[in-house]
Amino acid sequence: MNKPLSPHLSIYKFKLSLLMSIAHRITGGALYFSMIIFMFFLASLALGEQYYVIFSTVIGSWIGKLIILGITWAIFHHMLGGLRHFIWDIGKGFEVKTVDQLAAITLLGGVLLTLIYWLVFFII
Amino acid sequence: MTHSPTRHFILQRITAVLNIPILIFLLYLIFTIPGMSYDGVTSLFQKPLILFLSLLLTFNFAFHMKLGMQMIIEDYIHENKNLKLALLLNNIFVSIVIIGCTYSLLTL
Numbered sequence: 001m002n003k004p005l006s007p008h009l010s011i012y013k014f015k016l017s018l019l020m021s022i023a024h025r026i027t028g029g030a031l032y033f034s035m036i037i038f039m040f041f042l043a044s045l046a047l048g049e050q051y052y053v054i055f056s057t058v059i060g061s062w063i064g065k066l067i068i069l070g071i072t073w074a075i076f077h078h079m080l081g082g083l084r085h086f087i088w089d090i091g092k093g094f095e096v097k098t099v100d101q102l103a104a105i106t107l108l109g110g111v112l113l114t115l116i117y118w119l120v121f122f123i124i
Numbered sequence: 125m126t127h128s129p130t131r132h133f134i135l136q137r138i139t140a141v142l143n144i145p146i147l148i149f150l151l152y153l154i155f156t157i158p159g160m161s162y163d164g165v166t167s168l169f170q171k172p173l174i175l176f177l178s179l180l181l182t183f184n185f186a187f188h189m190k191l192g193m194q195m196i197i198e199d200y201i202h203e204n205k206n207l208k209l210a211l212l213l214n215n216i217f218v219s220i221v222i223i224g225c226t227y228s229l230l231t232l
Contacts (some may be wrong), residue, residue, distance in 0.1 A: 005202070022159045025196055026194075028192050028193075029193070029196065031189075032189045032192065032193055032217075035185060035186070035221050036221070038182075038225065039220075039221055039225050039228070040230035042169075042178075042225050042229055043224060043228045044226035045162075045165060045169065045228065045232060046227070046229075046231045046232050047164055049162040051163070053150070053162070061134075068154065072151075072154065073178075075147060075151075076148075079143070079144065082140050085140075086137075086140075090136065098134040102216060107141070117151065119211065121155060
């Protein structure tokens with residue numbers, strides 16, 4: 001393997017942008033495994049009503065709802081993190097101040113979008 | 125890198141852009157399905173547009189997942205044998221998701 005390696009994590013000073021970079025991978029990884037839930041949902045539908053009842057009971061429990069809440073947050077966070085990468089891809093937003101602002105927007109925006117989505121859900 | 129890094133980069137971005145409109149569809153599903161009966165949900169997924177969007181969601185999410193996890197694996201696993209195993213497991217997981225979702229959708 002002649003691939004260059006990243007400098008070790010411990011040499012970096014802590015910054016919000018560093019945390020958001022890790023969070024992008026963690027939310028991505030969580031969403032990766034969350035696709036199992038979507039697959040189980042479709043499979044239960046295809047298998048028949050008694051299986052769908054089991055699925056909706058599990059997902060409708062408080063822990064199931066908490067997982068769905070977490071997934072929607074991970075989706076919004078990962079989407080904003082991705083948009084941040086698109087800004088960098090077009091060669092903009094590399095100033096330290098902008099990088100910090102983008103990290104803050106990702107963090108706050110993800111939480112805000114999740115709150116708005118579920119508020120609308122419960123109001124309508 | 126197992127394949128061309130440039131190709132990986134471009135495919136990663138294409139699937140990422142496509143994920144945004146698909147995400148709106150997913151948020152619509154999460155919004156509407158909880159209050160519905162089994163028959164209601166089944167007939168929803170039998171509608172051609174919903175079926176098409178669900179298949180698109182499955183394939184685009186799965187492809188984006190494969191690329192993203194591949195990048196994480198290549199960044200953190202350097203020992204050749206483990207790297208190959210991890211990449212294989214990634215492909216197996218993503219294949220199961222694609223087959224499971226597609227088969228379920230088409231047998232509804």
